Structure formats: structure tokens, C-alpha cells
Amino acid sequence: MAQSGVSVTPECINAFNELKLGKDIKYIIYKISDDWKEIVVEETSKDGDWNSFRDKLLNAKSKDRKGKEGIGGRYAVFDVSYELESGEGTRSKITFIAWCPDDAPQYPRMMYSSSKEAIKRALNGLAADIQANDADDIEWESILNRVSKGR
């Protein structure tokens, strides 16, 4: 149970299982619903392009409790695949990203950090967990660096 009591909708888990088993979906972006009660799937995509994914996170918006829109957080699962340096083929790691930018307003910051446990526990089989708080943290290089550790 997350400390905020926010719940996870079954679609979140279904989408994740599809990504895990089918390997067709490349990433899923989750958000906390506008009424701040549950975590829902915002988008799933078959396009494995990191930069367009990153832009989506950077442009994420959340409504605060008064209905005003501002910078927001997101959760995401990305199937990170990379070539081994030794040329022994490719690897892929299902990576969980908690995106909570430092310049977001207090309310979404609090909500996304305190609800992270809920979604993380609901998704079984994550290879890596990344807490990202600014644009640098979701550069492809820094993600790859974190994910590829230990092969």
C-alpha cells in the first residue's frame, strides 16, 4: 500500500503484462488520474524511440487540486534494449521510471513520490527502478548506464 492510499487500476497491470510477454509494446506511460485517486494508463506505444518518449515525460502536465495545469510527474515502464559492448548480442531490461521533476509544483511532487510504491509493487518483473528528478536523469546515456550495470 502506498502511503497516499492511491490505487492502481487493473489496466495498468494488463498493459504491463502485454509489454512483458508480447514484447510488442515498447513503453507505457502511467499517470495519476485527474481526481488523484488512482493510477491509470496514459499511453502505450510500440515505438521504441527514446527521444520522443523523453519529450513526452518532459512535457507532462498535471492539474493541481484547484484545477490549474502545471508541470507534472509520471510513471513509465520502458523496455530498454542495448548491445553488449563485447558484441555478444542485445539485451533488454524492463525499466521502471518514476518521473517527478524538481520544478513541478508541490502537490504533484508529493503525489507522485508517495504513490510510487503502489505501482511499483503492482508490476512484477521489473529489472531496474529509476528515480528521475530532472531532465539529465532521463538522458539515454544515464539510463543506459544505470540499466546495463551488471550486464
Add this chain to the structure above:
Amino acid sequence: MNIPNPSTAPVPGEYAGDEVSAIVLDPGYWTTRAGFAGEDVPKSVCPSFYGQLDNDSGAQYLFGENAIHTPTGNLEIKNPWGADGIVEDWDTATKIWEYAITSRLTGAKAGDPAKNGLNDGTNANGDSMDVDIDALDNQEKPLEDSPLLVTEPGWNSAKAREKYIEIAMEEWGAPAFYLQKTGVLAAFASGKASGIIIDVGASHTSVTPVLDGMVLRKGVQKSPLAGNFVSNQTRLVFKQSQPEIPLTPHFMVKSKTPVDAGVPAQAMYKTFGVPPTDSFRRLEEERVLTEFKESVVEVWSGPGRLSNGNNEDISKAMPGRPFEMPDGWNQVFQGERFRPAEGLFDANAALQDADNPRPKDEHTIPRLVQQAVQHVDTDQRPLLLSNIVITGASTLLYKFNDRLSHEINQLYPSTKNRLVAPGTVVERKYAAWIGGSILASLGSFHQLWISRKEYEEHGPGIVEKRCR
């Protein structure tokens, strides 16, 4: 704009319809913060100090800013917190917290007309509270309509935690209760589920490692090197300077005339029939010192310690800052203004005398961080070090963050260390309260409250199970 009455709860619906008019209480050594959940800042910030007047009829207690800063003969100023950072005097602490809540938020419930303060002439200011036990029992409980979320330090004992829920349920009649650690709330408030929280308050500095919203209890470090320590160091700077710098609090001064820098003050002083007590004077001096810390004291920003190489000479050459005492005495402080805070980082640099022994090396902030990190799994260390959250009012000391960042980079040169300090003063001072305010206002948080029914069924031990 429609400015709501400060003593009413926010309108339901304004905050996504979740409003349960919960109250969030964040007690500290210097101030006690209380306010309605869902609001941005605590409405009620009261001193945690209280006044005690002993007369023939027993002890009378005074609470609140207005009451405790008025010089009254034999008024003793006390504080319910113990030296270990856990509440010591529970009875008075309860009253202070109750004052913080009822004076600004809920309003006192109607009591016995003979004892509600309107009909007794002996009580000069409205801030005092009668401590007649029978009257208290007969009164309605102050918190009957409001669930209560209280914050606690990371090192709180199991016994103290049970005490919190007992007070909330038994004495205040709260319908629901929750206890959360300040470290977790401060981390959440700055958007981190994991990180190291460095909280420099008045009486204690604490370093709390938090992983996925859980405090790693064995990693929690605390030390008495915090705001009060800096105040005491400032006193020593004043005492050891030649000639000694006089520290005269505001209440002593009747009138003053401007004097040149460094010249003895030309002021008329007040005389008192019964001289104010030492503890009162000390509290008033503390207020002057707070001003001094805010406007003059600077932390040597590094790299290196103040005592390294010619850093001290550099610090002396930096522009000075003027300070005027309440009695008109004034001076520009130069090198000295780097001294008071240096002891937070370097025990050797702390000024000493008979009452202020040398602080222990392991109590300095860099060492606390080091010990906290050592208790964490090696794999998790880089994650925590890239999320160091700075909170607590004493971290507002000028250049504090620069220095801390240098110290941490020196300790851990191979990891990416990042300090996160909330930009605004309000967020820095009230991070834990703000975190609590958001949580307690959530509709989804309803399921987490410990209800009165559950308390009655399981007893106070339920906090250990539910609020981890």
C-alpha cells in the same frame, strides 16, 4: 478575492472534494506547526516554549507568542522537549499542542461559563489556560470533528509513539489518527520516494535515509549540533571578543540613541519590580541571536574547512555585515561571522568554554551523513546520494548548502551527489508539515487513518502496526 476567515476549515470541493477538515500537527523544539490539511502553509505556528507562573494557588501556564514574551516577575520559561529529541514533559507538551490547534484553528469549545476566561478578572491576558483537571474533563474534547495527522522524529521510541495516539484519542477525542515520520514527509514533499534527508532544526540535526518511502531505522543519525548550538557559539563569539559584546534583549530597552560602531550603547533601560528570571532573559536573548544568525552569520562555503590553509584570511577579507543590538550598540562583523556555524562541520573549530565542551567529531554533519550512508546497502548508496534533501530552518544559514555540497563531494568523490534544497523559505521550514498536509487531505488516504473504533479495539499498540 474572498479571504476566508482564518479559523474556518477550507470549503469542501475546493480541493477535489476530499476535504475531511483533518488537522496536521508538526511539533518541533522551537515552534509547533498546526494547520488544516490541504492548505499550503500551517496557519498556526506557535512557540514550543511555555511560561510557568508559580503562585499560592499552584502553577499557572502561559502559552503563545504574546504571553511568553511579556516580562512578568518570576515567569519561568520552559520547554517540554528532552535532550534526546523526544518529548519529556508530556502533560505540558499536550497543552502546548492543544493551544496551537485551538487558538487558531478550531477555537476552544464552549466550557463552563464560570471558567471560560470571560468572567474571571484575575486573568490579565486571554492566552493563559486554566489547568483545573475537573473542568478539562467536563469540557467537550477539542478535536471531536477532525482527524489528526502528527509528525514524529525518526528516532521516536515505541512508547512515545503510543503516547501520541493516546493523547489524540483520549484527551482530544479525535475520530481518526495517523503518525508519520518527518523524514518521509520531507522526502515526499520534494518529490523523492528515496533519498537522504538532512534536517537541521533548533535542538537537533538528523540524517534520515529513506528508501521507497520507508525510513531505514538503523541508519537514522542525530546530533545536538543544530540551531541552538549555533546560537551558543554566537554567544561565545560575543563573550570572547575584546571588549566583550553586550547582548541586551529588546524588553530591557526603554529608549536608545544612535551611537557609532563599537562605542558603548547610550540607552535607557527599563527597571522591574521583580526582575525577570534567567530563563526568560535567555529566551529573549535567543530572539536577538536568531536575528543575528539570519542576517550576519555565514557558513564558510568551502572548499575545505575554515581552518585550512589561508581560508581564514580570505574570510576576513570578505565584506563585513553590520548588526545593531536592541540597545543601539552596533558593529560591522567580518571574520567573526564565519565562526559560529563552523562547528557544525568541524568539531575542532567549535568555540569552547566551561559550559560548552568540545562537540564530538561524530556529531558533525559530514560525519552523520557518512554514518547514515554506511548503514545502507552498497547498491543503494548512489541512489540515495543523488537525492539529498535539505530541510529545517537552520539550513537557511547563508551558504550552508554550498559548504555541505563540498563536504559531501569530498566524502564521496566517485558518485553523483546532488543536494535538493526547496527554494522558498516556507518550504524549507515547513517541508514535513506541507507533506503531511497533502497526504491528510487526500480522499484516498481515508483508508489509512486509524479510526477511533480500531483504537478502542486494539489499544495504542496499533500505531506500531499501522504507521511504519
